[in-house]
Amino acid sequence: MDFKDNVVILTGASTGIGEAMAHQLAGQGAWLALAARSAQKLEAVAAECRARGGRTLVVPTDVTDEAECRELVERTVAEFGRVDTLINNAGLSMWMKLEDVADLGSLEYIMRVNFFGSMYCTYYALPHLKRSRGRIVAVASVAARTGIPTRTGYAASKHALVGFMESLRIEVEDDGVSVTIAFPDFVGSGMHTRSLGADGQPLGHNPLQVDKIMTSDECARLILAGVAARQRQIVMSNRARFGQWLKLIAPGRVDGIAKKAIEKGR
Numbered sequence: 001m002d003f004k005d006n007v008v009i010l011t012g013a014s015t016g017i018g019e020a021m022a023h024q025l026a027g028q029g030a031w032l033a034l035a036a037r038s039a040q041k042l043e044a045v046a047a048e049c050r051a052r053g054g055r056t057l058v059v060p061t062d063v064t065d066e067a068e069c070r071e072l073v074e075r076t077v078a079e080f081g082r083v084d085t086l087i088n089n090a091g092l093s094m095w096m097k098l099e100d101v102a103d104l105g106s107l108e109y110i111m112r113v114n115f116f117g118s119m120y121c122t123y124y125a126l127p128h129l130k131r132s133r134g135r136i137v138a139v140a141s142v143a144a145r146t147g148i149p150t151r152t153g154y155a156a157s158k159h160a161l162v163g164f165m166e167s168l169r170i171e172v173e174d175d176g177v178s179v180t181i182a183f184p185d186f187v188g189s190g191m192h193t194r195s196l197g198a199d200g201q202p203l204g205h206n207p208l209q210v211d212k213i214m215t216s217d218e219c220a221r222l223i224l225a226g227v228a229a230r231q232r233q234i235v236m237s238n239r240a241r242f243g244q245w246l247k248l249i250a251p252g253r254v255d256g257i258a259k260k261a262i263e264k265g266r
C-alpha cells in the first residue's frame, strides 16, 4: 500500500494507461486528482476509483493550457491540502512520415500536449512537491531514447520531456523530490487509434497487433512499482533494455529494430 493517503495528480486519467493507474492507485487508498479533457470519462473513472477505496477530485483539464494546469494544482491543494505525487501521463502520438504531413501544426500540437503540458503541471506543482518531499513522474516512451519512423514529432516531444526531467531531477535532488521517467514500449491502449495521421485527424484504427503487446494494466503496474521505489527510470521491454546498450556500439542496428517494429506492428 505504497500510495495509501498519498495525494496524486494524474493527467491523462480518462482512459488507457492513466485509467489503469487511477484504478490501481485507488485500490491502494490514494487521494486522486484526475485530469484529462473529457469530464464525462473522468467521472466514470472517478466512480470506479471510489468503489475501490480511493478519494477523488475530477478536474477537467486541457494540459496545453497553462492556466488550466495551474488550476489543476490549485484545486488539488484546496481539496486535499497538499500534493505528494504528480504523474505526467497525458499524451498524444502520430502515425505519419514527415513528407506526408499536410499541416505542421499537427506536430506542434503534439509537442504542446506531450512536452509543454508536462512542463506546466510540473512547474505549478513543484513548490508543493518540495514541501511534501514528493515524487514527479513522466510517462515518456521508448521513442524518447531512439528514433522511430512515422514518429518524428512524437519522438521529439518525448526526447524533450526526458531532457527537461533529467535536468530537473538534479535541481530537486537536495529537496528530497524524486523524478521517475517511464519508457513504455508498445502498449495496448486506444492511443494508436487516436494517433494523428497525415491529415492531422485521428487514425481511427489500430495498426498494432494488440494481442502481442503489453496491456495498459501491466504497464500501469510496472510504472507504479517503479514510482513507489523512486526509481530513476523504468524500462519495460527486453527490446528496449537491449537497445539501450546496442545503441552505444551499433546504433544502425537499433534503427533497424525500430523500423521492423513499426512494419510488423508489435
Ligand SMILES: NC(=O)c1ccc[n+]([C@@H]2O[C@H](COP(=O)([O-])OP(=O)(O)OC[C@H]3O[C@@H](n4cnc5c(N)ncnc54)[C@H](OP(=O)(O)O)[C@@H]3O)[C@@H](O)[C@H]2O)c1
Residues within 6 Å of the ligand: 011, 012, 013, 014, 015, 016, 017, 018, 035, 036, 037, 038, 041, 061, 062, 063, 064, 088, 089, 090, 091, 092, 093, 113, 117, 139, 140, 141, 142, 183, 184, 185, 186, 187, 188, 189, 190, 191, 192, 194
Ligand atoms: N500506448 C502506447 O503504446 C504507449 C507507448 C509509450 C508511451 N505511451 C505514453 O503513455 C501515456 C498514456 O498513453 P495511453 O497509451 O494511455 O494513451 P490514450 O489511451 O490515448 O490516453 C491518453 C490520455 O491523455 C489524455 N489527453 C490527451 N490530450 C490531452 C490534453 N490536451 N489535455 C489533457 N489530457 C489529454 C486523454 O484524455 P482526453 O482525450 O479526455 O483529454 C487520455 O486520458 C502517453 O504519454 C503516451 O505517450 C504510450
